[in-house]
Amino acid sequence: MNPLKEILNPGSIVIYGASNNPTKMGSMQLINILETGYQGKVFVVHRREKEVLGLPAWPSAEAIPERVDLAQVVTPPQAVPGILEEIGRAGIRRAIIISGGFKEMGDEGRELEGKLREIAERHAIRFLGPNCVGIMSSPASLNTTTIARPPMGGKVALVSQSGAYSAMIYPFLAERGLRVHTTISVGNEADIDVVDCLDYLAEVDEVRAVGLYLETVRRPREFIHAARKAAERKPVTAFYVGGTEAGARASLSHTGAICGSDELYSGLFSQSGVIRVSDMDEMADALLALSLQPLPPGPRFAVITNSGGPGSALCYHLEKAGLEVPIFSRGLAERLKAMTRPLSYCGNPVDLTFETDQNLFLRILGEVLSSGEVDGAVIYGLFAPSDFMHNIKARIPAVREVEEALEKGFSDFTRSLAEIPRSLGKPLLVLSFLPPGSSTAKKLVGSGIPVYQSARRIAEVASVMVRYSQVSPGSRDRAP
Amino acid sequence: MNPLKEILNPGSIVIYGASNNPTKMGSMQLINILETGYQGKVFVVHRREKEVLGLPAWPSAEAIPERVDLAQVVTPPQAVPGILEEIGRAGIRRAIIISGGFKEMGDEGRELEGKLREIAERHAIRFLGPNCVGIMSSPASLNTTTIARPPMGGKVALVSQSGAYSAMIYPFLAERGLRVHTTISVGNEADIDVVDCLDYLAEVDEVRAVGLYLETVRRPREFIHAARKAAERKPVTAFYVGGTEAGARASLSHTGAICGSDELYSGLFSQSGVIRVSDMDEMADALLALSLQPLPPGPRFAVITNSGGPGSALCYHLEKAGLEVPIFSRGLAERLKAMTRPLSYCGNPVDLTFETDQNLFLRILGEVLSSGEVDGAVIYGLFAPSDFMHNIKARIPAVREVEEALEKGFSDFTRSLAEIPRSLGKPLLVLSFLPPGSSTAKKLVGSGIPVYQSARRIAEVASVMVRYSQVSPGSRDRAP
Numbered sequence: 001m002n003p004l005k006e007i008l009n010p011g012s013i014v015i016y017g018a019s020n021n022p023t024k025m026g027s028m029q030l031i032n033i034l035e036t037g038y039q040g041k042v043f044v045v046h047r048r049e050k051e052v053l054g055l056p057a058w059p060s061a062e063a064i065p066e067r068v069d070l071a072q073v074v075t076p077p078q079a080v081p082g083i084l085e086e087i088g089r090a091g092i093r094r095a096i097i098i099s100g101g102f103k104e105m106g107d108e109g110r111e112l113e114g115k116l117r118e119i120a121e122r123h124a125i126r127f128l129g130p131n132c133v134g135i136m137s138s139p140a141s142l143n144t145t146t147i148a149r150p151p152m153g154g155k156v157a158l159v160s161q162s163g164a165y166s167a168m169i170y171p172f173l174a175e176r177g178l179r180v181h182t183t184i185s186v187g188n189e190a191d192i193d194v195v196d197c198l199d200y201l202a203e204v205d206e207v208r209a210v211g212l213y214l215e216t217v218r219r220p221r222e223f224i225h226a227a228r229k230a231a232e233r234k235p236v237t238a239f240y241v242g243g244t245e246a247g248a249r250a251s252l253s254h255t256g257a258i259c260g261s262d263e264l265y266s267g268l269f270s271q272s273g274v275i276r277v278s279d280m281d282e283m284a285d286a287l288l289a290l291s292l293q294p295l296p297p298g299p300r301f302a303v304i305t306n307s308g309g310p311g312s313a314l315c316y317h318l319e320k321a322g323l324e325v326p327i328f329s330r331g332l333a334e335r336l337k338a339m340t341r342p343l344s345y346c347g348n349p350v351d352l353t354f355e356t357d358q359n360l361f362l363r364i365l366g367e368v369l370s371s372g373e374v375d376g377a378v379i380y381g382l383f384a385p386s387d388f389m390h391n392i393k394a395r396i397p398a399v400r401e402v403e404e405a406l407e408k409g410f411s412d413f414t415r416s417l418a419e420i421p422r423s424l425g426k427p428l429l430v431l432s433f434l435p436p437g438s439s440t441a442k443k444l445v446g447s448g449i450p451v452y453q454s455a456r457r458i459a460e461v462a463s464v465m466v467r468y469s470q471v472s473p474g475s476r477d478r479a480p
Numbered sequence: 481m482n483p484l485k486e487i488l489n490p491g492s493i494v495i496y497g498a499s500n501n502p503t504k505m506g507s508m509q510l511i512n513i514l515e516t517g518y519q520g521k522v523f524v525v526h527r528r529e530k531e532v533l534g535l536p537a538w539p540s541a542e543a544i545p546e547r548v549d550l551a552q553v554v555t556p557p558q559a560v561p562g563i564l565e566e567i568g569r570a571g572i573r574r575a576i577i578i579s580g581g582f583k584e585m586g587d588e589g590r591e592l593e594g595k596l597r598e599i600a601e602r603h604a605i606r607f608l609g610p611n612c613v614g615i616m617s618s619p620a621s622l623n624t625t626t627i628a629r630p631p632m633g634g635k636v637a638l639v640s641q642s643g644a645y646s647a648m649i650y651p652f653l654a655e656r657g658l659r660v661h662t663t664i665s666v667g668n669e670a671d672i673d674v675v676d677c678l679d680y681l682a683e684v685d686e687v688r689a690v691g692l693y694l695e696t697v698r699r700p701r702e703f704i705h706a707a708r709k710a711a712e713r714k715p716v717t718a719f720y721v722g723g724t725e726a727g728a729r730a731s732l733s734h735t736g737a738i739c740g741s742d743e744l745y746s747g748l749f750s751q752s753g754v755i756r757v758s759d760m761d762e763m764a765d766a767l768l769a770l771s772l773q774p775l776p777p778g779p780r781f782a783v784i785t786n787s788g789g790p791g792s793a794l795c796y797h798l799e800k801a802g803l804e805v806p807i808f809s810r811g812l813a814e815r816l817k818a819m820t821r822p823l824s825y826c827g828n829p830v831d832l833t834f835e836t837d838q839n840l841f842l843r844i845l846g847e848v849l850s851s852g853e854v855d856g857a858v859i860y861g862l863f864a865p866s867d868f869m870h871n872i873k874a875r876i877p878a879v880r881e882v883e884e885a886l887e888k889g890f891s892d893f894t895r896s897l898a899e900i901p902r903s904l905g906k907p908l909l910v911l912s913f914l915p916p917g918s919s920t921a922k923k924l925v926g927s928g929i930p931v932y933q934s935a936r937r938i939a940e941v942a943s944v945m946v947r948y949s950q951v952s953p954g955s956r957d958r959a960p
Contacts, residue, residue: 022872022879023836035871053875100833101823104788148871162789164860164913171867172913172933215792239793246805246828247796250788253825279793279936308584308730309642312695313719313759316727325726343581345733348726353580356503380644387651391515391628392502395533399502433644433652437917453652456759 003126003192004200006094008137008182010069012041013144014061014092016083017074017099018052025098026074027053028146029134035148037141043068061090070094072134072144077101080130081115088123095120096144097129103188104131104253113190120191132187133163136170136180139206145185147171154179155208155291159197161186165213165239165280172280175436177445178288181207195222202230209290211283212238215251216259217268224272231273235290235468237283238274240265273471275464285457286464289450293427295469296376300324301462302368303349304361306381310431310455311349314378317459323466325349332371339363348374358382358413365417369424376465377421378458380431384410384439407439414447422448427465429458483606483672484680486574488617488662490549492521493624494541494572496563497554497579498532505578506554507533508626509614515628517621523548541570550574552614552624557581560610561595568603575600576624577609583668584611584733593670600671612667613643616650616660619686625665627651634659635688635771639677641666645693645719645760652760655916657925658768661687675702682710689770691763692718695731696739697748704752711753715770715948717763718754720745753951755944765937766944769930773907775949776855780804781942782848783829784841786861790911790935791829794858797939803946805829812851819843828854838862838893845897849904856945857901858938860911864890864919887919894927902928907945909938 013033017026030053033042043064046057058064061071071087073080077099087095102113113130120127128135134144138152145167151174158180160166166185173180181204184197194212201207210230217223230236242251242259251259269276277283301318303325305311315325328336328348336346339360345351350364361379369377385406393399421428430451434440441451452458493513497506510533513522523544526537538544541551551567553560557579567575582593593610600607608615614624618632625647631654638660640646646665653660661684664677674692681687690710697703710716722731722739731739749756757763781798783805785791795805808816808828816826819840825831830844841859849857865886873879901908910931914920921931932938 022876028872031871031875035874105823146868148868160789162787162792164787165789165793168787168790169913171915171918175915213789215789241789241792241796244796244799246783246799247792249807249827250783250792250795250829250831253788253827253829253831279797279934281934281936303726303730307642307644307648308733309640309645309693309695309721310648312642312721312727312730313645315730316721316724317759319724319726327729343585347729347733349730349733351730351733388626388628391511392508394515395511396502433649435651435655435916437915438651454759454761456761 002196002200003094004184004196006069007096007128008135009140010040010094010142012043012066012068013070013072014043014045014064014068014087015072016045018044019046020049020052025146029072029074029098029144032143032145032148036143039141061087061092064090067091070096072096072098074098077109077112077130081112081119084116084119084123084125088119088125093125095125095127096132096134097127098132098134099129100131102130102190113188117190127191128184129187130190132185133167134185136167136183138181149174150183151179154181155206156180156211156287157182157184157201157204157207158211158213159184159186159194159201160213161189161194161215162213163187169280173284176284176288177436177441178284189218193218195219195226198223198226198230198236202226202233208234209287210234210236211287212236212274213280214238214240215242220268224268227272227274232472236274237277237286237464238269239277239280239283240269275467275471277464282460285452285461289427289429289461289465290468292448292450293421293429294425296427296462296465297425297469298375299466300326300374302374302377304364304368304377304379305349306352306355308351308353310380311351313455314380314431314458315349317455318378318462321459321463323459323462326373328371328373332367332373335367336364339367352381355381358410362413362416362420365420365428369420369426374426376427376429376462378429378431378462382430382432382440382444383434384443387434387438387440410439411443414443414449418447418449429461431455431458482676482680483574484664484676486549487576487608488615489620490520490574492523492546492548493550493552494523494525494544494548494567495552496525498524499526500529500532505626509552509554509578509624512623512625512628516623519621541567541572544570547571550576552576552578554578557589557592557610561592561599564596564599564603564605568599568605573605575605575607576612576614577607578612578614579609580611582610582670593668597670607671608664609667610670612665613647614665616647616663618661629654630663631659634661635686636660636691636767637662637664637681637684637687638691638693639664639666639674639681640693641669641674641695642693643667649760653764656764656768657916657921658764669698673698675699675706678703678706678710678716682706682713688714689767690714690716691767692716692754693760694718694720695722700748704748707752707754712952716754717757717766717944718749719757719760719763720749755947755951757944762940765932765941769907769909769941769945770948772928772930773901773909774905776907776942776945777905777949778855779946780806780854782854782857784844784848784857784859785829786832786835788831788833790860791831793935794860794911794938795829797935798858798942801939801943803939803942806853808851808853812847812853815847816844819847832861835861838890842893842896842900845900845908849900849906854906856907856909856942858909858911858942862910862912862920862924863914864923867914867918867920890919891923894923894929898927898929909941911935911938
């Protein structure tokens with residue numbers, strides 16, 4: 001059985017390295033475990049204290065009167081081998097070793113890491129790390145990292161050779177509305193590695209898309225096999241940073257990774273069906289759409305806008321990204337023209353110029369996506385009334401009385417809008433300059449419509465969707 | 481005299497097109513003028529009403545018993561020529577024509593636009609538009625657009641052939657902490673155009689950087705001359721979208737612009753000393769740094785991080801963008817090693833691994849930027865304590881009592897940090913995954929340190945800074 005199943009869904013955990021000093025890493029992790037809703041049992045081992053952060057402290061794992069499923073260890077590196085022996089004797093078979101100071105620190109650390117491997121093998125312990133930051137598992141309401149408030153409950157899994165990119169990044173993901181099913185920080189991969197993660201996540205149906213942050217691939221052959229299998233079922237995206245001189249130097253000091261050239265890795269990814277992205281922001285953008293929207297059956301996009309500049313920018317960037325913005329047939333253009341105001345242009349882009357009746361977007365989107373002439377659509381020009389009423393309310397108090405009804409109207413609108421791409425099996429992406437915290441962005445994303453703040457970002461997302469659709473044509477029919 | 485001086489700093493304004501219906505464009509603009517702190521006189525012309533939004537309404541501009549500096553007109557296009565005659569007769573010499581329905585609508589509109597030009601010339605009226613959205617002028621506390629709450633008071637000017645990219649974009653700019661000195665929506669440029677804007681903005685010392693959104697350049701020769709003159713004094717960046725087939729189609733329907741190829745425009749920009757950027761987000765990113773930080777004297781950057789992944793990503797993207805992340809000399813590496821913990825790496829990147837004492841960043845940054853070995857620096861790993869204390873506060877109530885002191889400590893820290901690049905004349909950029917609304921981002925940007933959420937974005941910004949530094953070596957010494 002894949003060891004990640006128990007690591008991500010343990011019935012009980014014991015923590016080594018927590019104390020009554022809340023600024024210590026182990027203490028922060030314990031606090032987060034206790035505060036995030038985890039329903040399993042939590043034990044703490046402390047050599048001297050009787051109580052740690054309100055929990056009884058045990059002198060060792062062996063003293064705990066039941067068998068614990070998982071140990072998480074954050075102590076100085078020299079103490080880790082002894083602790084691994086101890087949890088082995090206590091019958092614990094899964095561990096997360098947070099501690100740094102191993103392979104990434106040169107020969108001495110490499111030797112110490114070998115020792116961990118030897119002890120683990122002897123006790124049949126499978127472990128994550130060392131030099132990692134823990135995991136977040138939505139099904140278990142479990143967050144063993146130092147970062148509070150992970151955006152739980154989504155359909156996306158992240159696997160990262162960097163701790164920051166699996167935990168420090170939570171506020172970044174939360175801001176974008178990208179909720180996450182699972183994050184796994186693999187650290188130095190002394191035992192469990194990215195290949196194991198891909199094997200496991202391929203089988204978890206609730207995970208609809210996977211993101212990888214990589215500084216190296218230690219088992220290329222197995223990686224290709226596992227990634228291919230996963231990519232047949234769900235999109236797998238990767239951000240790789242080892243391919244420049246300073247990037248390689250930084251990675252070596254970080255996780256002891258020996259990096260290969262950018263080209264080599266691009267080849268490895270394309271062989272594996274993995275979509276390479278250029279940074280975590282592009283990955284988060286792509287995963288948001290991949291987890292919320294159907295895949296485009298082809299590269300043709302419609303642009304619907306109530307303002308010329310963003311429409312032009314969308315057309316420009318979609319074409320720059322290798323996608324198509326085809327001119328509509330005369331029939332479709334005439335049907336659209338009949339719905340819109342005299343000043344509008346209906347050739348693709350559909351440019352409504354200034355338009356306050358947002359319901360028009362429902363009819364236009366339906367007409368366009370059901371025409372057979374495009375494979376997806378982008379809209380610019382949606383807004384929740386409250387995002388624009390500050391000054392009007394100040395000057396005309398009566399407006400305050402209708403604000404709630406207007407906002408409710410917008411909520412109804414976003415729900416109706418979200419139904420169209422879902423029912424027609426073609427994706428909708430929205431461009432807006434309102435920030436992620438605005439009512440507009442929250443209601444759209446909450447309804448399942450991904451929102452982005454630049455035309456370039458939208459084109460990148462659309463390109464990833466089309467590329468994945470080509471990698472795995474069968475997966476097009478999966479529900480988003 | 482450049483007509484923009486009076487348009488951006490009028491002593492009085494008259495509005496055509498406002499009514500008592502607050503959903504009309506003209507009404508929203510009037511409300512924003514009244515709510516944004518404008519100290520000049522505001523008049524409203526309405527043919528039937530006696531009062532509009534609480535102001536007395538005049539039947540025509542000629543009925544107003546004093547000469548008004550500026551008229552803003554948003555009415556159906558057919559009414560505009562008559563209004564232009566009327567304001568001409570009333571002695572008004574500056575106008576902003578918001579109304580659409582001119583050149584962008586084909587032959588009939590083109591003729592109507594010609595008529596505007598003829599009337600304006602006859603009355604010596606200089607005007608912005610038609611088909612524009614108005615202006616925002618911080619020195620005059622004046623916002624004539626429909627969008628409330630522009631991020632006023634900065635050192636950046638935006639000139640845009642798209643209304644959305646000069647006004648709808650306010651929330652987008654505000655979110656990033658990019659305050660703006662002036663925005664000018666030029667619309668169809670029937671009279672005042674981008675060249676006039678560049679001429680004017682070159683002379684305004686408080687404007688430290690300029691951003692252009694372009695779908696066409698109507699007077700290429702004059703553009704090159706004006707842009708060069710401006711670029712000698714301050715960075716000028718441009719986002720051009722006409723260079724693809726659909727982009728050109730969209731622009732034609734939008735502002736009646738005839739577009740040229742991407743290559744042609746890239747040549748035009750490089751001849752002019754204008755830095756081309758790929759979208760408004762990249763432009764906003766660049767303008768934030770250009771308006772807050774000194775220019776880098778060369779392409780060498782130091783990366784200082786408390787976490788490996790972001791450090792690797794920064795090295796990777798800086799090198800990908802054509803910049804350098806040089807290995808430090810033995811002397812510098814040893815001086816840094818003496819300041820840091822045993823597990824740190826000091827070769828560039830400086831990787832502190834987990835580090836909670838942020839004051840260390842002050843000493844490292846000072847050492848690195850004064851070494852002569854780099855021309856700028858990027859830091860990852862800064863955070864305001866309150867952004868990470870949610871769960872700790874819940875579990876350990878005593879922490880709440882020290883929160884304020886910790887936050888104050890961070891404020892003092894950001895102020896000290898901001899002094900270092902300022903005094904050494906080399907830029908500092910910060911990578912953080914905390915959202916723009918976080919205490920971390922607000923305090924850093926508030927102290928003058930630009931913050932970005934991805935390594936790729938930082939590399940793009942650094943690249944724009946280095947490119948401008950090469951365009952205009954003399955400008956390096958200007959204060960930021």
